Amino acid sequence: MSSDAPRTVGIRCPRCGAPLEITPESILVVCKYCGYPYWTSQAYVYPIYIVPSYSEHASRFFESWLKTDKDMRKIASRVVLKQVQTTYVPAYLADSYTSTDYYGKLRVRLEKRVTKKDSEGNTYTEIRRKSVTVTVDGHFEKEYQINIVARRSVDKTIVDPILSHFREDYNNRYVTPQPLARADWSKIKGDVLSAEIPPKDAESYARDETCDMLISDVIDGMRRKAKKIAERRNPGWRATSADVLEKKIPCNIEKFQMSPLMLVPYIVALYDYGGKIYKAVFSGWDGMRVWGEEPILPTQRLLYYTAGLTSTGLLAGLGSAILISAIKSGSDPLIGIGLLLVGLLVNGKFASLSIKGARIEKIDDKKKEKESASERLIEWLVKW
Numbered sequence: 001m002s003s004d005a006p007r008t009v010g011i012r013c014p015r016c017g018a019p020l021e022i023t024p025e026s027i028l029v030v031c032k033y034c035g036y037p038y039w040t041s042q043a044y045v046y047p048i049y050i051v052p053s054y055s056e057h058a059s060r061f062f063e064s065w066l067k068t069d070k071d072m073r074k075i076a077s078r079v080v081l082k083q084v085q086t087t088y089v090p091a092y093l094a095d096s097y098t099s100t101d102y103y104g105k106l107r108v109r110l111e112k113r114v115t116k117k118d119s120e121g122n123t124y125t126e127i128r129r130k131s132v133t134v135t136v137d138g139h140f141e142k143e144y145q146i147n148i149v150a151r152r153s154v155d156k157t158i159v160d161p162i163l164s165h166f167r168e169d170y171n172n173r174y175v176t177p178q179p180l181a182r183a184d185w186s187k188i189k190g191d192v193l194s195a196e197i198p199p200k201d202a203e204s205y206a207r208d209e210t211c212d213m214l215i216s217d218v219i220d221g222m223r224r225k226a227k228k229i230a231e232r233r234n235p236g237w238r239a240t241s242a243d244v245l246e247k248k249i250p251c252n253i254e255k256f257q258m259s260p261l262m263l264v265p266y267i268v269a270l271y272d273y274g275g276k277i278y279k280a281v282f283s284g285w286d287g288m289r290v291w292g293e294e295p296i297l298p299t300q301r302l303l304y305y306t307a308g309l310t311s312t313g314l315l316a317g318l319g320s321a322i323l324i325s326a327i328k329s330g331s332d333p334l335i336g337i338g339l340l341l342v343g344l345l346v347n348g349k350f351a352s353l354s355i356k357g358a359r360i361e362k363i364d365d366k367k368k369e370k371e372s373a374s375e376r377l378i379e380w381l382v383k384w
């Protein structure tokens with residue numbers, strides 16, 4: 001968001017005279033003051049819709065989250081809202097009905113366990129392997145929904161969850177975008193990100209994406225089908241993998257629909273808790289929290305830390321057990337060492353998580369925690 005800071009090139013709003021922030025990629029800029037849609041070229045003049053987010057929404061959504069979220073409720077009295085910012089992201093929603101009559105040739109690997117007896121009468125298992133070639137064909141159809149952001153660079157961690165929440169509400173008609181011309185700009189709040197991708201580019205992107213998704217779904221289906229066929233033809237054998245040798249998957253888009261350009265609002269709230277600033281993101285129309293970093297509460301921190309110790313115990317324990325039995329039997333001790341390392345890494349990850357959220361702790365405490373954890377682990381290993 002802030003990474004692509006707009007550059008003003010001296011163009012003013014034709015309706016109210018306010019300066020417009022236009023980037024070289026902009027095709028549409030909406031005036032922040034009066035809502036006038038400014039198209040950078042006459043080649044781009046399309047209907048635009050907006051989902052309004054009103055001024056009073058922003059802090060109200062935050063307050064209600066604070067009151068209703070089970071974790072936030074506990075610390076609500078010590079949380080101070082510092083800033084709310086509403087932003088509109090331009091997007092298209094596409095629906096694609098696709099079908100294909102596919103054909104594929106696959107190599108399926110099969111295996112079978114056979115119990116045998118050696119010369120001294122001890123039983124042992126032997127794994128037999130073989131591969132067979134299977135052809136599959138059939139008809140497949142599916143509807144794909146694709147959300148397209150009309151910008152080249154966006155913060156995907158925020159925009160993706162906003163658009164999937166918007167898609168759901170839009171499909172269910174919980175939210176009805178209105179023509180931009182009818183929007184009441186005296187009540188609407190926020191910055192409108194300029195649109196950079198015109199509808200025809202969005203459409204070809206959505207069509208390509210649809211066919212990629214169709215092909216990938218069909219390949220998954222072909223693999224499952226080929227494995228089933230191979231197992232049916234070879235009773236007692238289990239299919240382990242299927243590789244595509246040849247394929248024909250023509251992508252037919254039977255029906256394609258795309259919404260007009262829509263401006264979808266989200267609210268970024270910055271709040272203070274324990275002297276640190278945290279961020280939470282809400283949808284601008286119904287206030288659902290779609291993304292956020294919550295301060296981690298002491299009890300949760302303890303849980304993370306305990307989880308760290310436990311997983312080290314389990315994995316490292318398993319690792320040492322294997323290590324010891326490997327040394328005894330004279331086989332490869334590397335697996336044991338590997339598991340031991342995994343155990344240490346997992347512990348490192350959980351330990352850093354337990355510290356990260358609660359940046360209130362002093363560095364000394366952090367070190368102590370880590371040291372004591374690894375000391376305990378070493379002590380415990382020495383006992384073995």
Ligand SMILES: [Zn+2]
Nearest residue numbers: 013016031034
């Ligand atoms: Zn204006």
